[in-house]
Amino acid sequence: xxxxxxxxxxxxxxxxxxxxxxxxxxxxxxxxxxxxxxxxxxxxxxxxxxxxxxxxxxxxxxxxxxxxxxxxxxxxxxxxxxxxxxxxxxxxxxxxxxxxxxxxxxxxxxxxxxxxxxxxxxxxxxxxxxxxxxxxxxxxxxxxxxxxxxxxxxxxxxxxxxxxxxxxxxxxxxxxxxxxxxxxxxxxxxxxxxxxxxxxxxxxxxxxxxxxxxxxxxxxxxxxxxxxxxxxxxxxxxxxxxxxxxxxxxxxxxxxxxxxxxxxxxxxxxxxxxxxxxxxxxxxxxxxxxxxxxxxxxxxxxxxxxxxxxxxxxxxxxxxxxxxxxxxxxxxxxxxxxxxxxxxxxxxxxxxxxxxxxxxxxxx
Ligand code: M6R
Numbered sequence: 001x002x003x004x005x006x007x008x009x010x011x012x013x014x015x016x017x018x019x020x021x022x023x024x025x026x027x028x029x030x031x032x033x034x035x036x037x038x039x040x041x042x043x044x045x046x047x048x049x050x051x052x053x054x055x056x057x058x059x060x061x062x063x064x065x066x067x068x069x070x071x072x073x074x075x076x077x078x079x080x081x082x083x084x085x086x087x088x089x090x091x092x093x094x095x096x097x098x099x100x101x102x103x104x105x106x107x108x109x110x111x112x113x114x115x116x117x118x119x120x121x122x123x124x125x126x127x128x129x130x131x132x133x134x135x136x137x138x139x140x141x142x143x144x145x146x147x148x149x150x151x152x153x154x155x156x157x158x159x160x161x162x163x164x165x166x167x168x169x170x171x172x173x174x175x176x177x178x179x180x181x182x183x184x185x186x187x188x189x190x191x192x193x194x195x196x197x198x199x200x201x202x203x204x205x206x207x208x209x210x211x212x213x214x215x216x217x218x219x220x221x222x223x224x225x226x227x228x229x230x231x232x233x234x235x236x237x238x239x240x241x242x243x244x245x246x247x248x249x250x251x252x253x254x255x256x257x258x259x260x261x262x263x264x265x266x267x268x269x270x271x272x273x274x275x276x277x278x279x280x281x282x283x284x285x286x287x288x289x290x291x292x293x294x295x296x297x298x299x300x301x302x303x304x305x306x307x308x309x310x311x312x313x314x315x316x317x318x319x320x321x322x323x324x325x326x327x328x329x330x331x332x333x334x335x336x337x338x339x340x341x342x343x344x345x346x347x348x349x350x351x352x353x354x355x356x357x358x359x360x361x362x363x364x
Pocket of ligand 1: 057059101102103105106107153154155156239240357360361
């Protein structure tokens with residue numbers, strides 16, 4: 001079933017252009033230039049607050065969505081990991097939509113949080129990969145991802161499919177709220193159609209990234225830095241690395257470095273910086289320079305423009321294609337997945353079945 005691939009995780013990383021395209025097919029009407037959520041009987045114009053709850057990688061997809069929903073639809077978003085959410089007695093007012101994100105649809109903490117939100121009379125929407133799951137049954141609205149079965153314990157293709165659905169959701173909400181014009185919607189649809197091709201371009205860096213594995217594999221600690229919507233990507237990169245390579249890794253908001261973690265930096269700490277060119281680029285680069293000045297060894301993930309501006313002095317660079325903000329995190333997921341994968345392979349760990357982890361966490 002793995003075909004020519006050595007691991008399921010590798011196969012699933014490479015499936016992303018196809019499964020993301022498959023997923024987008026149910027959300028995008030390319031010829032009309034429209035984004036439409038499948039079979040939904042809900043007037044999104046009435047939604048005045050969104051609460052996002054999930055665990056692990058699905059939570060990081062939710063964090064990206066928070067940036068998107070607030071930026072594009074101007075609707076406030078509350079977000080929490082499921083295991084915290086349900087114990088903090090969160091306030092949920094009428095008119096709120098609670099959005100749960102789960103690959104399996106069986107994660108116990110997320111299910112318990114869903115039950116709580118139901119009691120609070122929220123409209124329950126769920127982004128789910130397994131259509132027959134408990135969560136899909138419990139939700140009022142299911143926004144499916146079509147990633148197909150994900151076998152590797154480290155989630156990869158489910159994540160990018162979740163992001164694709166969440167981008168469509170954010171755009172749809174923005175339209176319903178009158179915050180996105182028809183032209184902007186059509187423009188976004190055109191960009192979404194390019195996602196599979198853009199993902200292929202990102203995957204073309206596989207060998208490049210494999211050749212960087214030896215720079216990271218000996219490390220005891222690795223930091224990932226990102227700003228704005230790349231901050232959750234930094235956390236996702238760190239989670240992938242720690243899950244399968246057992247190297248201690250942390251994702252940080254790049255501006256937080258100087259508030260503590262920079263004390264960890266020396267010439268043995270690789271620092272992975274996610275910094276697409278754009279309004280946040282200069283700030284992230286100055287954080288990166290603070291790290292470099294302390295001997296930190298940087299791998300910069302950016303586009304051609306960003307690398308031309310800031311690549312000098314980095315231990316390595318990974319060049320991503322330029323992409324619309326609603327697409328960029330989907331693309332940047334690929335290099336962090338590949339890096340974690342190749343480091344784990346270099347370390348000889350059990351990539352698909354890492355120690356101590358289960359694919360689906362059905363206990364609270
Ligand atoms: O099935 P779910 O999306 O609800 O699972 C949530 C987490 O358990 C999951 O994303 C976990 O963090 C993965 N092992 C990450 O690679």
